[in-house]
Amino acid sequence: MTKKKVVVIGAGGRDLHNFNIALKNNPEVEVVAFLFTQIPGIGSRRCPPAFTGEKYPGGIPIYSIDMLPNIVKTYGVEEVILSLSDLTYEELGKIISYVISVGCDFKILGLRSTMLDSVKPVIAVTATKTGAGKSTISRVIVKELMSRGIKAAVVRHPMVYGDIEQSLVQVFRSIEDLDKYKLTVEEREELEPHLELGVAVLLGVNYTKIILEAERIGDVILWDGGNNDWPFFRPWYWITVTDSMRPSIEVGTFPGEVNIRMSDAVIITKVSSASSDNTKRIVDNIRKINPSAHIVKAELAVKVDKPELVVRKRVIVVEDAPTVTHGNAPYGAGYIAAKKYNAEIVNPKKYAVGIFKNIYEQYPHIDSVVPSLGYTEEQLKHLEQMLNEIDADAVLIATPAKLDRILSINKPIVRVTWDLIVVEGPTIKDLMDEFLSRQGPKQI
Known part of the structure; x- marks a missing residue:
């Protein structure tokens, strides 16, 4: 049987997960390359055999997305699988046109094809766009669970900027671990606040193994999303964060709109910085595509230490x-x-x-x-x-x-922090009550 030759477009996160879950052992396809974008200054490298497995003994090369036409000609690529987030629909459309114009089919793997199930309760925090305040919500949830004596294992969306082979499964328990693994600023930004609370954070490349370790560590698993991607684990409860300063992103981004449609609760942040008309428009947009979701209006109140x-x-x-x-x-x-x-x-x-x-x-x-x-x-x-x-x-x-x-x-260095203040709608405590009453994962 002739294998379909495939290229995966991503940024060292969703793409590697999709490969591991849906493509690695698929006898009908051969992944000839990963194409990275969104990561400034990251050049060509190779995904190692330790991750790609026996089917790919030499690993799989990683190139920049602008090399797609050459790769299609060199390898006879038939299909391109998009595994990328934080896209406006205009950006998504341009990628689709780019792929089709070089003679390839275009494909996106969905929720059922890419989600893993856990034996522990999973709560997911996702967003409609980077910068909406997702990480702040995750930390508030962790604190609320801790106040109830519930130990959360935080699993972070992957950020594979370094050595992939050394990043298959990573468990961070202290600030010192960040230095040991030589993490980037972008990785530290997401991990440090959880570690300062004394909470273990897991991430890496192989989430079939990471989920098992998270189940061992925590009473519950908190999926701390990256960009506006959907969770790798099927949640029991799903919260999405959107930003009132950027109205329309709740229905104008991919896969941000997917998150809105699937969520049990949507938190609209920065409401005091936006006009009431903007906030109303956001609420109306959410109601049109997910009428059953709780809607929380909240402020991220900034303060400085000096x-x-x-x-x-x-x-x-x-x-x-x-x-x-x-x-x-x-x-x-x-x-x-x-x-x-x-x-x-x-x-x-x-x-x-x-x-x-x-x-x-x-x-x-x-x-x-x-x-x-x-x-x-x-x-x-x-x-x-x-x-x-x-x-x-x-x-x-x-x-x-x-x-x-x-x-x-x-x-002199001055640190900026921000506190979540719920202005209208259910509190985090209310949402956690609902989460903890659930008896199993969402039906997808």
């Missing part, structure tokens, strides 16, 4: 990189905090070096903030150089990662 270093001072604002890059937000909590405390925000663009010059060109909506880009040692070096060269009184850091642990910054 206000005396911010009030009427000149500050550099460092924001979570995914939020302001492929999340398409012009700014985040750092900018809001600077405005709240009447600080002068120093424009960093003229100080940009290395990859940061490319970032400001690629994402022109980023104007007055510095993305916390740190996928590689070189990027960290350029970030440190920028922050040290900018003439300012302080650095306002609005990423959960404590950058001073990995960078030598020559200015």
